[in-house]
Amino acid sequence: EAQVTQNPRYLITVTGKKLTVTCSQNMNHEYMSWYRQDPGLGLRQIYYSMNVEVTDKGDVPEGYKVSRKEKRNFPLILESPSPNQTSLYFCASSPYLGPPSGTQYFGPGTRLLVL
Amino acid sequence: SQQGEEDPQALSIQEGENATMNCSYKTSINNLQWYRQNSGRGLVHLILIRSNEREKHSGRLRVTLDTSKKSSSLLITASRAADTASYFCATVSYYGGSQGNLIFGKGTKLSVKP
Numbered sequence: 436e437a438q439v440t441q442n443p444r445y446l447i448t449v450t451g452k453k454l455t456v457t458c459s460q461n462m463n464h465e466y467m468s469w470y471r472q473d474p475g476l477g478l479r480q481i482y483y484s485m486n487v488e489v490t491d492k493g494d495v496p497e498g499y500k501v502s503r504k505e506k507r508n509f510p511l512i513l514e515s516p517s518p519n520q521t522s523l524y525f526c527a528s529s530p531y532l533g534p535p536s537g538t539q540y541f542g543p544g545t546r547l548l549v550l
Numbered sequence: 551s552q553q554g555e556e557d558p559q560a561l562s563i564q565e566g567e568n569a570t571m572n573c574s575y576k577t578s579i580n581n582l583q584w585y586r587q588n589s590g591r592g593l594v595h596l597i598l599i600r601s602n603e604r605e606k607h608s609g610r611l612r613v614t615l616d617t618s619k620k621s622s623s624l625l626i627t628a629s630r631a632a633d634t635a636s637y638f639c640a641t642v643s644y645y646g647g648s649q650g651n652l653i654f655g656k657g658t659k660l661s662v663k664p
Contacts, residue, residue: 439592468651468652470654475656476656477638477656478593478638478654479654480651480652525592527652538583538595538598539595539652541593541594542592543591543592544590544591
């Protein structure tokens, strides 16, 4: 089944304890992206990657890192999580980005609570 | 940078009625997409309309796009309780050096009562 998977789905951690949220897609998509969703703010893009070894900042990259060593994986790393990073995180992928496309396939989400 | 703004923020209707949601955006776009999100779950792509299209249909969904007004509307006809979800518009733009990323609005929360 074509899908985007994220792990873990739920995570409670403490301030400063490094964590990684994994994202994997089995559709051979070039483009992958991370979003966070907060009440009243909608979805905001954190980082995106247009291909292996190519990553770029989105609208809210502070406090996050990503890597794209393989086409299928795009982990999100929080080196020193803080309470303001408590949020619902989504990974997404897309087969291509050139116009007129951009349709993205979303993972199920990771709910993170930083105490 | 938030591009789309949906209106209304929340909408409550009875089953069988039509639901209309609007989206306004600020800059020139290549296409506009609508996504649905069931509570706390991932977003699901519903429909894409290109900047040179004015109207598009998919099942009970009808999307219009008015690039002169920088606005779009999503109409769900004969709504069902299962349509209860949040609906987001998202724009894709390659103008002005934009990378073509999806820029989402804040969403309309639709509640369809049986």
